[in-house]
Amino acid sequence: MEEIDAGQKRRLELEAKSAAVRKLGGEQKIEAQHAKGKLTARERIDLLVDKGSFVEYDQFMKTRSVYYGLDKMELPADGVVTGVGRIAGRKVAVYAQDFTVLGGSLGEVHALKIARTQDLALQSGIPCIAMLDSGGARIQEGIDSLDGYGRIFFRNSRSSGVIPQISIILGPTAGGAVYSPALTDFVIMTRKSSTMYITGPAVVKDVLSEEVSHEQLGGGLVHNQRSGVAHFLAGDDEAAIATAQELLSFMPQNYREEAPPGLSKDPVDREDISLRDVIPADANKPYDVKDIIARIVDDGNFFEVHRLYAQNMVVGFARIGGRSIGIIANQAKFMAGVLDINASDKASRFIRFCDCFNIPLLTLVDVPGYMPGTAQEYGGIIRHGAKLLYVYSEATVPKVTVILRKAYGGAYVGMCSKYLGADMVLAYPSAEVAVMGASGAAEIVFAREIKSADDPTALRAQRIQEYKEQFSNPYRAAERGSVDDVIDPKDTRYRLARIFDVLDTKRDPFPGKKHGNIPL
Ligand code: HXC
Numbered sequence: 001m002e003e004i005d006a007g008q009k010r011r012l013e014l015e016a017k018s019a020a021v022r023k024l025g026g027e028q029k030i031e032a033q034h035a036k037g038k039l040t041a042r043e044r045i046d047l048l049v050d051k052g053s054f055v056e057y058d059q060f061m062k063t064r065s066v067y068y069g070l071d072k073m074e075l076p077a078d079g080v081v082t083g084v085g086r087i088a089g090r091k092v093a094v095y096a097q098d099f100t101v102l103g104g105s106l107g108e109v110h111a112l113k114i115a116r117t118q119d120l121a122l123q124s125g126i127p128c129i130a131m132l133d134s135g136g137a138r139i140q141e142g143i144d145s146l147d148g149y150g151r152i153f154f155r156n157s158r159s160s161g162v163i164p165q166i167s168i169i170l171g172p173t174a175g176g177a178v179y180s181p182a183l184t185d186f187v188i189m190t191r192k193s194s195t196m197y198i199t200g201p202a203v204v205k206d207v208l209s210e211e212v213s214h215e216q217l218g219g220g221l222v223h224n225q226r227s228g229v230a231h232f233l234a235g236d237d238e239a240a241i242a243t244a245q246e247l248l249s250f251m252p253q254n255y256r257e258e259a260p261p262g263l264s265k266d267p268v269d270r271e272d273i274s275l276r277d278v279i280p281a282d283a284n285k286p287y288d289v290k291d292i293i294a295r296i297v298d299d300g301n302f303f304e305v306h307r308l309y310a311q312n313m314v315v316g317f318a319r320i321g322g323r324s325i326g327i328i329a330n331q332a333k334f335m336a337g338v339l340d341i342n343a344s345d346k347a348s349r350f351i352r353f354c355d356c357f358n359i360p361l362l363t364l365v366d367v368p369g370y371m372p373g374t375a376q377e378y379g380g381i382i383r384h385g386a387k388l389l390y391v392y393s394e395a396t397v398p399k400v401t402v403i404l405r406k407a408y409g410g411a412y413v414g415m416c417s418k419y420l421g422a423d424m425v426l427a428y429p430s431a432e433v434a435v436m437g438a439s440g441a442a443e444i445v446f447a448r449e450i451k452s453a454d455d456p457t458a459l460r461a462q463r464i465q466e467y468k469e470q471f472s473n474p475y476r477a478a479e480r481g482s483v484d485d486v487i488d489p490k491d492t493r494y495r496l497a498r499i500f501d502v503l504d505t506k507r508d509p510f511p512g513k514k515h516g517n518i519p520l
Contacts, residue, residue, distance in 0.1 A: 025100025049085030103135030111148020133171030259324035326354035398503035
């Protein structure tokens with residue numbers, strides 16, 4: 001009888017202690033959090049993982065710091081909830097910072113809990129998902145907080161390419177704290193409630209006398225549109241979490257696995273006759289490359305990454321025949337799809353992610369060349385453009401290229417041409433694979449002849465026409481084998497499905513090395 005009582009007592013103690021941890025920073029703080037349109041760490045985890053699947057670890061850990069009264073404070077879970085759960089049945093490791101406990105600030109134990117979650121994810125080969133909402137280094141803990149960040153960055157970097165890492169920014173992220181998300185594969189931000197910056201508005205004002213709001217300095221829109229730090233912009237916490245769930249569905253658990261197949265009733269041999277008309281006959285007219293992508297992929301479902309950044313390049317995930325693929329496409333609708341610094345960076349980062357995690361690449365080409373001018377040259381277009389050449393050559397996943405229209409000069413080479421390692425290059429009849437556009441070429445090659453002609457205008461037009469007939473088509477390239485086949489656009493989906501099927505068992509052993517030296 002006495003034993004039962006003792007057991008009961010222990011159970012009650014456990015329940016009371018757990019309940020204290022579960023109440024986070026208390027009702028008032030939770031209300032304040034909700035008033036800002038934000039959810040608590042636990043509400044966010046409930047939304048993220050399958051019902052009943054979350055198992056929390058280290059809930060009783062607490063700070064060892066005695067400074068500034070920290071030893072007297074109740075800091076439930078030390079401001080971060082950590083554990084494992086499942087998303088659509090697949091295992092994930094999760095940590096969610098809790099702003100209701102001392103502003104989600106990161107002290108030594110808070111960092112140890114995160115590091116433990118990262119270790120668990122890496123050792124088990126499962127994705128690690130971070131939900132950030134924090135005032136940064138816990139000021140009272142000084143160097144212990146800074147070293148805590150060091151632990152986290154180290155693990156972010158060591159996990160890179162082994163397991164997918166996703167950061168969801170749902171509140172402030174300040175100072176060096178921004179570097180953990182920056183080291184992960186994808187950053188999702190909310191429009192209103194999230195910020196990321198190295199130094200806040202007060203410091204900016206002190207040092208530079210610049211007046212800037214939190215949102216202007218590092219809000220969700222800024223990082224999606226201008227800096228490219230974030231890949232997705234969501235309306236609120238719920239939408240941000242849904243974005244992470246969908247994103248995860250396109251990737252495997254780790255670098256040794258393949259992405260799970262998607263379910264679709266869309267037949268792979270579906271023809272689409274309208275694909276013949278998407279690209280305008282006039283090579284200088286714009287069109288939306290996403291109209292082509294939607295006609296090719298399963299159910300027209302394209303999950304775009306970096307939608308608001310460097311819009312002259314489109315990247316994102318889709319499926320063909322249920323197989324997850326990464327798509328990289330020049331966007332004729334923006335700046336004629338020209339390659340510039342930001343487009344090169346955007347595509348390179350995406351390609352590397354896909355290659356890390358065995359996701360085949362489909363490249364759709366319509367590119368007039370590299371962006372000229374001092375702004376680009378001084379900004380290092382040579383260095384940034386080189387990334388694209390590097391990552392395409394480095395990638396060992398199946399690589400299929402479809403040339404839709406222009407494929408000019410160095411940009412033709414850069415957009416995964418045959419000799420940059422494409423396994424298969426297809427071209428539409430509208431493709432123009434040439435050193436440059438016909439008018440530019442005629443101006444250079446026949447400059448003297450045109451200048452001295454009786455009727456320079458007529459001769460220029462004639463020479464342009466001749467050059468077009470000779471080179472502005474896919475057939476010269478097909479004769480050389482640089483293009484493997486010229487296809488009727490209506491058959492694109494079927495042809496791609498067949499090729500990716502064959503390339504499923506592709507193995508491309510890499511020369512032995514420690515790692516390459518990408519032109520960063
Ligand atoms: C300790 C902190 C804290 C921090 C916030 N709090 N940030 N406690 N360390 N870094 C506490 C507040 O004292 C407050 O406690 C509670 O969290 C909520 O904060 P509020 O200021 O009331 O909230 P809000 O008005 O929404 O403002 C949020 C904020 C602001 C913009 C994040 O708190 C802020 O500016 N904090 C400091 C940010 C910062 O400078 N962090 C250090 C960055 S440097 P009470 O008890 O009153 O509720 C850094 C270096 C990392 O992180 C280096 C890595 C290499």
